[in-house]
Amino acid sequence: MNTLRKALLAALVGAALLPMANAQAADIKERTLKFASAQAADHPFSLGGQRFAELVTAKSGGKMKAKLFTGGTLGGDAQVISSLQGGTVDVTFVSPGLLSTMDKDFGIFYVPMAFNDAREADQLVDGPFGRKLLDKLPAKGLVGLAYWENGFRSITNSKRPIHKWEDLQGLKMRSIQIPIFLDIYKAVDANPVPLAFTELYAALESKAVDGQDNPLPTIETGRFYEVQKYLSLTRIVYDPLVVLFSKKTWDKLGADEQKLLAEAAREATAYQRQVNREAEASMVKSVTAKGMVVNELSAAERDRLRDKLKPVGDAFVKGLDPAVVAEFNAELAKARGASKTAAK
Structure with missing residues (x-):
């Protein structure tokens, strides 16, 4: 073995042993954390959770483990949030809409058609704006660790393709259980029905x-192609995913353990987003092969839908903290400028 290969092998071995060495030096106790996922084991959410669990084990030298419970076995999202607040479940991830029932400013992500692409959203949630929202959570019995990705929301239904907003008229549409989604569907003359995902x-x-x-990944892993004929790529809202920890459990941890868990959540972020975006790219072909009829809204019809929903967004943000709205808009403008520069 030549000198270069010996040096490379030594570096790789050292890197592999570093987490265990750090864990032995740090104050890490034997613990098993309960990690709840409402999604199937092969969903990008759960895959992100599995990567988080692997990182926790590696960083702690095997002392700390995160056991992942998938498929909603520990309850729906609202029930799991309550369990985190009570300290009977330790980790989960939810869309910010559920958090908006505790702090309305989390609902700003659901202003319809606010983001042009995922890169804009990444810059917003990974920056100071995203951190300020997470800093609101301890008062609610929760600790925000990171933002993963749910993605752009598109519409499926069993009646007809959605080529223009008028095609939604009269449809009974399941809505997330937060007011702005009810308003979005009412604005296009659909009939919103609030339902938990597990139902x-x-x-x-x-x-x-x-x-x-x-x-899109949730549409596929949820097997909605079995009960829905049409998929229309409306992308009306971009939905991040907030990784949450129980404050009751968090407060029992030492500083080294808290640091380890926060690092594991952040390091799993890039992987989870990549898996989610790869799933989006492959999902359309997959569900088409399974019999779904897929259509994309034209640019003109997207503009018409944006105009139709603008009063919903304008009315909604009036109920939020004006400083939060101003910072959101300022950071989004910065992200747009960075995206344009990167595209040149």
Whole structure:
């Protein structure tokens, strides 16, 4: 073995042993954390959770473990948030809409068609604006560790393709249980029906509702192609994913353990986003092969939909902290400028 190869091998071995060495030097106790996912084991959410668990084990030298419970076995998102606040579940991830029921400013992500692409959203949530929102959570019994990705939400239904906003008129559409989504569907003369995700498949199957909106990976792993004929790529809202920890559990941890968990959540972020975006890219072909009819809104119809929904967004932000709205808009403008520069 030549000198260069010996040096490379030594570096790799050292890197592999570093987490364990750090764990032995740090104050890390034997713990098993309960990590809840409402999604299937092969969903990008759960895959991100699995990567987080692997990082926790590696960084702690095997002392700390995160056991992942998938498929909603620990309850729906709202129930799991309550369990985190009570300290009976330790980790989960949720869309900010659920957090907006505790702090309305989290709902700003749901202003319709606010983001042009995921890169803009990344810069916003990974910067000072995203951090300021997370800093609001300890008062609610939660600790925000990172932002992963849910993605752009598109519409499926069992009645017809959505080529223009008028095609939504009269459809019974499942809505996330937050006011702005009800207002979005009311604005296009649809009939919103608030439902938890764990109840959604059965409602679609029984025709209690005609359709729903979700990011593409959730549409596939939720097997909605079995009960929905049409997928329309409306992308009306970009939905981040907030990684949450129980404050009751967090407060029992030492500083080294807290640092380890925060690092694991942040380091899993790039992987989870990559997996989610790869799933989006492959999902359209997959569900088309399974019989779904897929269409993309034209640029002109997207502009018409944006104009139709603008009063919803304008009315919604009036109920938020004006300083939060101003900072959101300022940071989004910066992100747009950075995106344009990168594209040149």
